[in-house]
Amino acid sequence: MQSGIYVGISSQIALERRLTTIADNIANMNTVGFRGTEVKFNQVMAETKNDLRANIAFVTQGNDYLSTKNGEVERTGNPFDFAVKGDAWFAINTPSGQVLTRDGRFSMSTTGELISTKGYPVLDPGGAPIQLNLAAGEPTVGSDGRITQNGRTMGQIGLFTADAKKGFVRYENSGVIFSQAPQPVVDADRAGVVQGFLESSNINGVSQMTQLIQVNRAFEGISSMMKSTEENLSQALRTLGGGQ
Numbered sequence: 001m002q003s004g005i006y007v008g009i010s011s012q013i014a015l016e017r018r019l020t021t022i023a024d025n026i027a028n029m030n031t032v033g034f035r036g037t038e039v040k041f042n043q044v045m046a047e048t049k050n051d052l053r054a055n056i057a058f059v060t061q062g063n064d065y066l067s068t069k070n071g072e073v074e075r076t077g078n079p080f081d082f083a084v085k086g087d088a089w090f091a092i093n094t095p096s097g098q099v100l101t102r103d104g105r106f107s108m109s110t111t112g113e114l115i116s117t118k119g120y121p122v123l124d125p126g127g128a129p130i131q132l133n134l135a136a137g138e139p140t141v142g143s144d145g146r147i148t149q150n151g152r153t154m155g156q157i158g159l160f161t162a163d164a165k166k167g168f169v170r171y172e173n174s175g176v177i178f179s180q181a182p183q184p185v186v187d188a189d190r191a192g193v194v195q196g197f198l199e200s201s202n203i204n205g206v207s208q209m210t211q212l213i214q215v216n217r218a219f220e221g222i223s224s225m226m227k228s229t230e231e232n233l234s235q236a237l238r239t240l241g242g243g244q
Contacts, residue, residue: 021064022212024170025203033102033174034201036067036208066164066176071102071202073194079138080106083199086191088159091182092120092175093129099175100160100182102199108132114147114157118172125158125184143192157193159185 021037028034073083082104084090089100105117114122114130121129125145132139136149145157160182162168167179185191 019212019215022208022215026205026208026212028173029201029203029205029208031103031173031201032105033071033199034203035069035071035102035174035176036201036203037064037170038067039064064168066168067202069202071200073197073199075197077196079140079195080108081196081198082106082141082157083194083197084159084191085143085194088161088185088191089176089182091123091127091158091160092116092118093123094118094120094171094175096171096177098123098127098182099171099177100162101175103174104193104198108134110134114155123158124156127158130155130157141193141195143194144188145193159191159193161185161191 018039021039025036028036068087082090084102084104089102090104092099092101099120101116103117106114106122107117109115109119112132112134114132116122124130130147132147132154133149133152136152136154139147139149139154141147141157145159147154147156162178162182163180164176164178169177171177
């Protein structure tokens with residue numbers, strides 16, 4: 001019976017982890033370029049001491065992974081709005097280092113630098129900031145990210161890839177810092193830049209709310225099961241001890 005309690009605790013830990021990711025997803029369902037977090041749980045088999053053939057299934061705490069589903073792309077008409085076509089990311093230089101993002105709401109600083117909404121420099125394929133000409137007007141950006149002003153090439157918006165399976169942490173909503181060093185995209189057919197568009201969050205609010213209800217019900221069910229198991233264990237101990 002104690003094994004049932006341990007299994008219940010492992011399930012509650014896993015459900016709490018899932019609850020945290022769902023809450024974060026819902027909070028960012030309107031965040032530009034946000035990619036949702038999912039959790040993968042593995043089953044761990046433990047053999048009992050009394051019978052090696054009797055296995056007990058425990059649930060691991062789970063591993064986070066990023067949903068690769070693209071969000072809806074909407075036209076804005078703003079020449080400083082950009083969306084990524086394909087499975088790639090923009091890169092910005094932050095106080096925490098290079099951060100990848102799908103939030104393409106950029107602008108030109110007072111010094112001509114291409115920057116993010118937080119004022120962080122947008123990086124080119126080589127990891128350097130992009131400098132524009134303040135007096136040359138609005139830029140034109142091709143699908144390969146190449147920037148021109150008045151017919152003159154000024155730089156290129158970098159696109160990068162990284163393996164989220166190697167680990168990652170969130171940075172200011174839609175930003176992601178990958179454990180694996182990002183690599184610039186060299187195949188123009190694999191990914192590109194679309195000017196005048198933005199990608200919305202890939203979160204489906206209805207689906208997340210449904211999952212939230214399911215997780216809460218599962219948590220309540222496991223709590224009830226553990227309470228019943230504890231009561232049965234207490235009763236068994238009283239019986240074995242000759243108590244009432």
